[in-house]
Amino acid sequence: MLDTQKPTAATIREKRAENPKMRDRDFADSLGISEADLVAAHVGHGVTVIDAHPDNIMPQAEKLGEVMALTRNPSCVIERVGTYNNYHTGKHAAMILDAEIDLRIFPKFWEHAFAVEKETDAGVRRSIQIFNGVGDAVHKIHLRDTSDQGAWDGVVEALRLDTQSDTLDLREKGEPEAPHADPAKADQLRAEWDQMTDTHQFQKVLSKLKMNRLGSYRIAGEPYVRRLASGTVEQAFEKIAETGIGVMIFVGNRGCIQIHGGPCENLKTMGPWFNVLDPRFDMHLRSDHIAEIYAVRKFAHGGEALSLEAFDAEGRIILQIFPYRRASEENAVVWKDILSALPSKGTVS
Template sequence: MTQPNPLTAEAIRAARVENPKMRDRDLADKLGISEAQLVAAHCGHGVTAIDPHMDGFMGAAASFGEVMALTRNEDCVIEKVGAYANYRYGPHASMVLNDDIDLRMFPAHWRYAYMVEKETEIGIRRSLQAFDEAGDAVHKIFLRDGADLAAWDKAKADLRLAEQAQTLTVEARQPDEPPRSAPDKLDILRKEWARMTDTHQFLRLTAKLKMNRLGAYRIAGAPFVRPLAVSAFNDMLEKVQAQGLEIMVFVGNRGCIEIHSGPIHTLKPMGPWQNVLDPGFNLHLRLDRIAEVWAVDKPTQRGPAVSVEAFNKDGGLILQVFGVGKEGRDCRPAWGELVAGLEGLTAEVEA
């Protein structure tokens, strides 16, 4: 089912003028449209529609120098500062992999892309923005002070689409998949889970057994998983900060997963949000949206990969946290002890 624009481009631009400080995502929700439809309405008014193919998008990003990379879902936002070096394309999965910017991207969900120049109180803010088939943002790249503006202008000329459509017909947003278990295959799940040698084998295993991630967690039991109190996720962040542990934080959506590797220095709660506000790394997490938290242990060739994972009320994965296991700075033993000490859930989770 497709979702045409219920408003004209002129009406959308007028709503933006009336709500100058509202975030695009929030204004789009208020207007009953997707964020991509909001942005598209501004083509010719500071917005340029560009080819969404990842090669051009990432090539442009690499030419700008140091930028800020942003990926979000409904409940969490991650922001990293760095350069887009070491991009590798794959038709099913692509990546950017360096010390600062670490992304896993899925080209099938990169449907629309724009270069955005927005007037702000401190000058023009420039960004590259990619959206999925439903018009939801999958990834954004914001230029920083000192960025190569000649490279920006060249990318805008090279990637510009011939048609600068101000209206979009997007597909209906796919809801989060609810937990899907197959209790009759529990023995197979546990047997093959114990044989895993890489964490990437897990989703292939659950797909083969007609389950999904959360559905498998709900039936697997010890020693593979342990349900935690909802408050345990924030407790974990506070202990990671206090102990100076290095962690890997994975935040994603259908089209992109962004990863931070390193410590947490500054935690600052604000209302329902818990925020990491560190140089080069920000995280904004809606603690009130967390409905389930799981401690998960997956075997690998390098030892157990222990994670703490948060899910929303619809079964959607909000974010995952692992201990860093790189040679010379292996925080996994201390991380494992931290996770083992987190408060468990007293009531059983319904499978």
């Protein structure tokens, strides 16, 4: 929860100067402020307030060339090097459709944005950072040595807002939506599930039955879902790396979902973090945040869509893994075998 008596921008800058190496999010938590508050406090000190709407940001991001796209939720961070191409606008949902940077964007949550220039031991680091109305990060675009650094000033000027304030008026953060479903509607859920021809229809089924994703999984039962034992997310990644198959990893928040499509090869555990550290793709997962894991079977265009989905203790989805759609049929078969071999937790309660 945000503290209504949060420190002034000057105090935030002073405290940050005393502790420059802590991760932004951790430092903000230590002061009882949001990450957006921390960034805003530096407006006029390397930070510029910019237009937050994706219709305006995405055409400018394309001018930056090769960058790193980052999206996260409280338990997982996904990072991909690529370019912002093929933007499709939409009032409720927009998209970047590129082989490397693949995003699903929900514009109403893109409320505050900043162009950031930060002095580091490695030189000036530049980024565009977008936040929602409670100050949580929605999406970030980090320039790299291979980016078009010369385009930066023009991009910032094109997006710059007239009002440059170092304080934000943020909403209070609400509680996550608890898992909910009506066990009396379990048969109706299964009947609706059988009628689906596309995975995108699932949300309509949930809305019709007044359920949410995790709630429905808890009552659906096999063959629709199978609850998996703890540690199976890591086991799945080990098999993905061992077999060399391509997967699609969905990680996001209410404002942005980022999708990695391809292999996951270099795995490394560091404390509570389970990491994929590949040349153009990184994922950082807090394994200790995973509370429930499911193997899920839906239908798509006459075939199966098989996913592994992990949730935290408050019912929020952490990540989803599907077989990579651009790969061969054999790729999907191997993924099915990997899922089938993962141990069950037991009867879903």
